[in-house]
Amino acid sequence: MNLDEAGPTEWTARAEVGVGPWRGEWPSDERYDPELLAEGDRRNVVDAYRYWRREAIVADVDRRRHPFHVAIENFQHDHNIGTVVRTANAFAAAAVHIVGRRRWNRRGAMVTDRYQHLEHHPDVPSLAEYATAHGLVIVAVDNTPGSRPVETVRLPRECVLLFGQEGPGLSTEAQDSASLVVSIAQFGTTRSINAGVAAGIVMHTWIRQHADLSQAW
Numbered sequence: 001m002n003l004d005e006a007g008p009t010e011w012t013a014r015a016e017v018g019v020g021p022w023r024g025e026w027p028s029d030e031r032y033d034p035e036l037l038a039e040g041d042r043r044n045v046v047d048a049y050r051y052w053r054r055e056a057i058v059a060d061v062d063r064r065r066h067p068f069h070v071a072i073e074n075f076q077h078d079h080n081i082g083t084v085v086r087t088a089n090a091f092a093a094a095a096v097h098i099v100g101r102r103r104w105n106r107r108g109a110m111v112t113d114r115y116q117h118l119e120h121h122p123d124v125p126s127l128a129e130y131a132t133a134h135g136l137v138i139v140a141v142d143n144t145p146g147s148r149p150v151e152t153v154r155l156p157r158e159c160v161l162l163f164g165q166e167g168p169g170l171s172t173e174a175q176d177s178a179s180l181v182v183s184i185a186q187f188g189t190t191r192s193i194n195a196g197v198a199a200g201i202v203m204h205t206w207i208r209q210h211a212d213l214s215q216a217w
């Protein structure tokens with residue numbers, strides 16, 4: 001492939017990321033996008049997907065997505081959702097569920113939402129209905145009384161990891177919908193960590209427990 005000496009991702013030391021126009025004879029595979037072949041591909045995608053059409057990339061990830069879902073409450077327009085979507089994309093989560101307001105701040109997603117399945121639920125009961133219909137265990141993540149340390153818990157393989165928003169944290173309704181509540185151990189003075197950071201830690205806990213690391217990039 002014509003990778004123009006790029007590293008494993010587009011985040012190389014070069015000023016301009018990605019690759020320029022395809023050099024030489026164009027590949028005939030229909031996964032390639034003629035416009036990207038002609039113009040170059042500067043998107044935030046790993047090099048394996050350079051010049052691929054978006055639909056082809058999504059279809060390829062769909063074949064190997066992990067069976068964990070991520071949900072975040074968005075009753076107050078939480079600004080961490082973009083970060084959560086980007087991390088869910090990096091770990092090939094099955095889907096990200098926004099509970100509450102449909103609109104969310106896409107900035108932190110860095111366009112990764114184009115490759116990530118996103119679902120909206122107006123409230124917690126409709127998320128719970130989805131989980132039941134898809135055989136998913138809801139795991140609430142918050143440092144509330146009675147929560148179990150994520151550092152020692154075995155997370156269910158098919159699950160929804162449910163996060164609260166900055167300020168109020170997980171609603172009581174969300175905690176009640178869960179079969180398990182897990183917390184992240186803290187040692188300092190702050191009551192809690194950022195919801196996007198918490199989501200990254202718990203998603204990675206799932207990866208450490210269940211993912212086939214030989215399939216990572």
Ligand SMILES: C[S@@+](CC[C@H](N)C(=O)[O-])C[C@H]1O[C@@H](n2cnc3c(N)ncnc32)[C@H](O)[C@@H]1O
Binds near residue numbers: 163166185193194196
């Ligand atoms: C900023 S926290 C707010 C709520 C927190 N319960 C409090 O007492 O301040 C927002 C969300 O981040 C996640 N979170 C932050 N720190 C956490 C921790 N130590 N353990 C588990 N989840 C945490 C949870 O999903 C939580 O709902």
